[in-house]
C-alpha cells in the first residue's frame with residue numbers, strides 16, 4: 001500500500017472555499033513560512049479510499065472476535081459515543097462560568113454517585129487519565145494518609161508476583177520499596193507469604209481481585225483484615241471490573257482505595273492510545289486527600305491533571321451505566337464470566353487451562369507442555385490465529401505462567417462466535433502436531449508477519465521519510 005505522500009500530486013485537491021470577497025492583507029514577513037508545508041495533495045475520492053484501505057488493515061471489535069485478556073475489548077453500544085458527541089459536551093470550555101457548566105457538573109456528580117455505589121467507595125475523582133495514572137494517584141492518597149498521621153516508618157508496599165506491571169512501577173514511583181510475594185499454587189495470594197511480609201513498615205498492599213490469572217481470591221476478607229491489622233491500607237486495582245460489577249464491591253472486600261479503567265469496563269474502547277479515565281475511588285478516611293477539580297467541587301486544590309480529566313470518557317461511562325441499569329450491570333458481569341468459562345471448557349482437552357477451576361471474566365492457557373511436545377510456541381499460536389480472522393489473546397502474561405495465552409471473550413460475544421473460536425483453537429492444536437513449520441511461519445495472510453517488536457517499540461518511524 002502506498003503512503004498518502006506517495007499518492008500526492010502537485011496541485012491536486014478539493015476547493016471548498018468561495019472566492020475571497022474582502023481586501024487581502026499580507027502578513028508581516030516575520031510570521032510567514034520560508035517554504036510551503038510538506039502536505040500531501042490528493043482528491044477527496046482518493047483520500048476517502050486511502051483511509052478505507054487503512055481501516056481494512058486493522059482488526060477492531062467491529063471486524064471480529066477480539067479476546068485480548070486483561071483489556072476487556074467488548075463491543076460498546078453506539079449510544080455511548082453519540083452522547084459523548086453532543087455539542088453541549090464537546091464544545092464546553094473548561095473555564096466557562098458555572099452557570100454554563102451545570103450540565104457537565106451533573107454528569108460528573110451522577111457518574112460519581114453511581115460508580116461509588118458500584119465499588120462501595122465514599123468518594124471519587126475523575127482526574128487521572130489512565131489506569132497507571134489512577135494507581136499513582138491512589139497510592140499517593142495512601143502516602144498522604146500515613147504522612148498526616150506522622151507515621152513515617154511505613155516505607156513498603158506489598159505486591160503479589162502475579163500483579164500487573166504497573167502496580168510495582170506505581171509503588172516505586174511513589175517512593176516506596178516494593179515487596180514481592182509469591183502466589184500460592186492456585187494463583188491466589190499465599191497467606192503465609194503475606195503474613196511474613198507484613199510489619200509496621202507496611203504502607204499497604206496492591207491487589208487485583210479477580211487476579212491476573214482470572215481467579216477470584218476467596219481469602220480476600222482475611223487478606224484485607226491482615227493488612228489493616230498491621231496498620232497498612234489496601235489498594236484495589238480495578239482496571240478490569242467486568243467480572244464483578246454489580247455483583248461484589250471492592251469496598252465490601254475491605255479495600256480502602258481503588259481505580260477503575262473506564263476505558264476497559266465502562267464503554268470507552270481500550271487501546272490505540274486514545275483518551276482513557278482511571279477514576280480513583282476511596283473510603284471516607286482517604287477522601288480529604290483526593291485531587292479536586294474546580295468543576296467537581298467549586299474550589300481549587302491538589303491536581304494530578306488539568307480540570308475534570310477526560311470528561312467525555314465519563315459521559316460514555318454514565319450513558320453505559322444508565323442504559324444497562326441496576327439489572328443490566330450485574331447481568332453483563334455474569335455473562336462475561338459465563339462466556340469465559342464456556343470458552344475455556346470448549347478448548348480444554350487440547351490447550352489446557354493453567355488453573356483448572358472456575359474462572360472469572362478471563363482465563364489463562366498454559367502452553368508449556370504443548371510447546372515441549374510440538375515445538376510450537378504461544379507466539380506461533382497467536383500468529384496463526386491472525387490468519388483465522390481473530391485477534392490473538394494476550395501473550396506471555398501473567399509472567400507466573402510460562403507460554404501463557406490469556407483469553408477474555410467478554411459478555412458481548414454470542415455462543416456461535418465462542419463455538420467458532422473454540423473450533424479454531426482445536427484445529428490449531430491439531431495443526432501444530434501435523435505441520436509445526438507452517439505455524440512457525442504464521443501468519444501467512446497478514447500484511448505484516450513478524451516484525452521486530454522491540455525495535456518497532458524503541459525506534460518507531462512515525463513520520464514520512466522522503
Ligand SMILES: *Cc1c(COP(=O)(O)O)cnc(C)c1O
Pocket residue numbers: 070071130131132133164166208237239240261276278
Ligand atoms: C490495564 C491495566 C492497568 C493499566 O491501565 P492503563 O490504562 O493501561 O494505564 C493496570 N492494572 C491492570 C490489572 C490492568 O489490566
